[in-house]
Amino acid sequence: MIANSTINEEYKVINNYKSFLEIFSEVPEIGEILEKSESIEEAREKLFEFCKELEWKIRSGKIKFKNEIDRWLSLKSIEIFLNIISKHNEKLSGFSTLEYLWKAYKGYEDALKEIGEGFIEEFRHLFLAMSGKANYSLGFLGERLLNEGVEFVDFSKIKGRKAGIARSNFLDKVYEIMREYISKYPSGLDKRIILKRKKNREILEDFFGITDDEWFNYKWQFKNVIKGKKGVEILKELREETNFKISDEDLEIIEECVKNGIPFGITPYYLHLFDFENPYVEDLPVRRQVIPPKWYVEKMIEHKEDRSTFFDFMGEHDTSPCDLITRRYVTIAIIKPYESCPQICVYCQRNWMVQDFNEKAFKGWDKVEKALDWFAEHDSMIEILITGGDPFSLSDKAIEKMLNRISEINHVIGVRFGTRTIVTVPMRITDELVEILDNYEKSLMISTHVESCYEITPEVKEAVRKLGEKNIKVYNQHVFHRYVSRRFENVALRIALKKAGIIPYYTFYPKGKIEHKDYLVPIARVVQEVKEEARLLPGSFRTDEPIFNVPRMGKNHLRGWQDRELIAIKPNGSRVYLMHPWEKGIYPTKLYTYEDTPIKEYLDSLKEIGENIEEYKTIWYYY
Numbered sequence: 001m002i003a004n005s006t007i008n009e010e011y012k013v014i015n016n017y018k019s020f021l022e023i024f025s026e027v028p029e030i031g032e033i034l035e036k037s038e039s040i041e042e043a044r045e046k047l048f049e050f051c052k053e054l055e056w057k058i059r060s061g062k063i064k065f066k067n068e069i070d071r072w073l074s075l076k077s078i079e080i081f082l083n084i085i086s087k088h089n090e091k092l093s094g095f096s097t098l099e100y101l102w103k104a105y106k107g108y109e110d111a112l113k114e115i116g117e118g119f120i121e122e123f124r125h126l127f128l129a130m131s132g133k134a135n136y137s138l139g140f141l142g143e144r145l146l147n148e149g150v151e152f153v154d155f156s157k158i159k160g161r162k163a164g165i166a167r168s169n170f171l172d173k174v175y176e177i178m179r180e181y182i183s184k185y186p187s188g189l190d191k192r193i194i195l196k197r198k199k200n201r202e203i204l205e206d207f208f209g210i211t212d213d214e215w216f217n218y219k220w221q222f223k224n225v226i227k228g229k230k231g232v233e234i235l236k237e238l239r240e241e242t243n244f245k246i247s248d249e250d251l252e253i254i255e256e257c258v259k260n261g262i263p264f265g266i267t268p269y270y271l272h273l274f275d276f277e278n279p280y281v282e283d284l285p286v287r288r289q290v291i292p293p294k295w296y297v298e299k300m301i302e303h304k305e306d307r308s309t310f311f312d313f314m315g316e317h318d319t320s321p322c323d324l325i326t327r328r329y330v331t332i333a334i335i336k337p338y339e340s341c342p343q344i345c346v347y348c349q350r351n352w353m354v355q356d357f358n359e360k361a362f363k364g365w366d367k368v369e370k371a372l373d374w375f376a377e378h379d380s381m382i383e384i385l386i387t388g389g390d391p392f393s394l395s396d397k398a399i400e401k402m403l404n405r406i407s408e409i410n411h412v413i414g415v416r417f418g419t420r421t422i423v424t425v426p427m428r429i430t431d432e433l434v435e436i437l438d439n440y441e442k443s444l445m446i447s448t449h450v451e452s453c454y455e456i457t458p459e460v461k462e463a464v465r466k467l468g469e470k471n472i473k474v475y476n477q478h479v480f481h482r483y484v485s486r487r488f489e490n491v492a493l494r495i496a497l498k499k500a501g502i503i504p505y506y507t508f509y510p511k512g513k514i515e516h517k518d519y520l521v522p523i524a525r526v527v528q529e530v531k532e533e534a535r536l537l538p539g540s541f542r543t544d545e546p547i548f549n550v551p552r553m554g555k556n557h558l559r560g561w562q563d564r565e566l567i568a569i570k571p572n573g574s575r576v577y578l579m580h581p582w583e584k585g586i587y588p589t590k591l592y593t594y595e596d597t598p599i600k601e602y603l604d605s606l607k608e609i610g611e612n613i614e615e616y617k618t619i620w621y622y623y
Contacts, residue, residue: 013112020104020115023124026131034105043102044085051078054130067137073621077129080566080623089567092593093576097568111571118573118600125620140532140618141177148173178536181488186282187496188273188457197457200272203242208268215268218421218428222393225342225357227265228258245279250291257292262300263344265357266290267425270343273455284609285452288483288519292346299515300351311351313511315552324363324371328554332383333375337368337402341390343424345449347481347519349511349549354389361389362398372405379411385447387418392428396436403440414443422448422463422474423455429463438470446474447505451484453496464501475505478544480526481519482605487615491533494541504544509558511549512594520597523548523577524622527558532618550592553581566623573598 024031029050037043055078057063058071065071083089085098100119103111128134138146145152153167186193205215214220226234232255238244239251257264270290275283303310309317316326327333339353340361348354355361375381384406391399406412421428437444446467450456464474476497480490494504509526510519526546534542546558556579557563568576575596583589599620603613 013109016112016115016120017104017107019117019120020112023120023127024105026133027127030127031105034102037102040096040099040102044087044098047085047098048082051082054078063132065132069137070132070134073129073134073136074132076623077126077134077621081126081130083565083567084569086567089578092578092591093568095568095570095576097570100571114571116572116598116600118598119569119571120573121600122569122573122575122620129621134621136618136621140615141174144177145173174536178488178491182492182495184486185453185489185492187453187492187499188455189461189496189499193454194458196275197272200274200276203244203276204238204268204272207238207242216427218425218430221267221269221425221427222342222357224268225265226268226271227356231265232258242276244274244276247280249294250287253292253294253297256297256301260297260301260304262292262297263340263351263354263356264290264292265342265344267342269427269459270424273457283454285483285489286454289345289347289451290343293518295518296346296515307351308353311513311515313513313551314349314549316350316353318552322371322374323367325374328552331380332385333381334385334387335368335371335375336363336388337371337386337398338362338389338391338393340393341388341424342393342421342428345420347479347510347516349513350389351515357393362394368402369405372402372409375406375412376409381409381412383414383416384412385416385418390419390421391417392419392421392433396430396432399433400436400439403436407440407442412442414445415440416445416447418447420449422446422460423450426457426459426463429466431466434466434470434472437467437472444472446472447477448474448502449479450476450493450497450502451479451481452489453492456493456496456500461500468501473503474501475503476544477506477508478504479508479510480521480529480546481510481516482521482602483519485521485525485529486606486611488533490529491537494534494537494544498541504542506555507544507546509546509548512596517597522575522597522599522602522619523558523564524575524596524599524619525602525616527622528616528619530558531622548579548594550579550581553583553589553592556581567593570595570598573600575599 033046033050034043037046055075058074090096100111100115104115150170150173153170155163158166235246235251239246254264273286280287319326319328321327324336325333338361340355340357342357344354375384406415467474497504509523510516530546548556548558550556564577564579566575567578577594577596579592579594581589581592603616607613
């Protein structure tokens with residue numbers, strides 16, 4: 001059925017067909033069913049019968065496995081396959097994965113043109129798991145440990161102190177490998193990095209013609225945020241007059257942002273975290289925090305006129321009972337008095353709302369007071385999250401005024417500030433601000449976003465220390481995006497957070513916004529990180545929860561199958577998930593369908609920055 005086409009198209013079709021057929025070698029019965037079935041519905045029925053027969057053989061012990069873990073994975077993957085070919089799930093996803101499998105196996109050119117390597121790889125690994133040959137039981141470290149002659153402890157053969165010593169020696173070896181990974185990610189508390197940044201600060205102080213006193217004054221930092229046309233000129237002059245390096249492409253992207261009214265800003269303090277001499281290596285997470293990729297800018301320009309609604313992934317327009325308020329939960333709501341930040345983060349969920357950093361970003365006392373009156377009228381509100389934008393952009397007097405009003409609302413027990421100033425301009429945490437926060441007599445805490453251990457500095461640690469002296473806890477909500485998702489990168493962050501006195505709180509899957517395509521990771525990577533990396537830390541270091549945000553509903557855990565199910569695989573390799581919101585089991589709710597980032601695409605992006613993607617091979621088995 002392969003028709004004539006251009007040489008390139010024909011080559012792609014033939015290559016796809018060969019690669020596609022190869023994946024059935026482990027479960028040839030599935031290929032035979034697809035080949036012999038005259039229709040998709042016939043294939044569906046026969047595949048269901050085959051899977052149930054295979055499952056029974058496994059459960060009755062007729063099929064043997066080297067390891068019970070591989071047996072478990074085989075059963076789980078059969079369940080996944082049945083989910084994917086389910087007629088009901090096709091209706092939910094609006095798409096038939098089985099149709100592509102059936103057509104591709106029979107050589108239909110239209111199907112073979114559409115399916116990509118991501119689709120083929122998904123089923124290669126799914127079929128390996130079904131056949132019990134995924135070798136998942138060895139784990140991602142198992143092969144290396146075996147090659148290095150490390151013996152696994154078999155407690156059925158040795159007992160007592162001998163077993164204890166053997167186990168301890170084995171775990172020491174695991175830690176050696178773990179430490180090797182962690183060492184790839186220097187902390188801003190490392191002496192080498194501290195010295196490097198001291199030089200950077202001196203360069204910037206000389207460039208701006210200022211003293212240490214001005215540099216460590218948050219008002220100077222606020223006043224001199226690198227933004228707008230002037231900011232572009234400053235970056236160009238820095239590159240020409242100092243050893244500061246930035247690529248032509250990044251400068252052009254920043255110019256496009258400024259030209260098209262896309263909010264952009266970097267505090268001088270955060271700029272000094274860049275590696276001036278060896279850019280885009282250790283400091284890549286820092287640079288990508290504020291310098292957007294081309295795709296992001298193109299999408300923001302494309303939707304310049306409808307930005308406020310098109311990019312509102314969380315549906316805040318639909319969950320706002322009053323100006324400045326977002327409410328998705330029973331006992332807490334958000335107030336947003338200031339719609340900007342000293343520094344604009346590319347992955348910000350509220351990029352549809354955030355504007356340039358200036359006094360116009362404050363929404364005015366009339367709106368703020370009406371919003372606080374709303375809280376006073378709703379006794380279900382036992383906590384208020386003050387966020388934005390960044391509320392610590394406000395003056396001390398404004399913050400004090402808000403807290404004084406909230407203190408009058410008897411049913412409000414706690415206040416939480418969502419701020420990144422601790423990371424982007426830590427000198428904002430002055431003695432005066434801490435005193436204001438401490439004077440609030442009810443519960444008060446702070447949530448921040450530290451994305452990389454490279455952002456943890458002595459200044460950050462000092463800011464947290466000041467707050468800690470007044471028993472004000474700082475919690476971290478880590479956005480697990482592509483540029484901070486390498487093996488053990490988040491482990492290195494958790495360790496640095498503990499050194500700085502910050503408590504890990506959430507690990508967020510990035511909002512699945514189309515403009516953030518280059519920042520998204522597969523859900524499987526978040527789950528893999530929690531299971532294979534974070535689990536090696538003490539419990540007090542990994543207090544964060546993996547979270548997916550469901551639009552209009554809010555945070556959904558990524559703990560296990562009670563939270564999501566895989567229902568389809570798109571031709572490009574995207575997994576389609578049915579997310580089960582937090583409201584399930586409490587009162588009637590609707591499920592949410594989400595199309596994930598293809599695993600193959602994500603692994604390719606890691607390869608581009610020098611990662612060995614073999615080290616991530618178990619990712620395919622986190623469904």
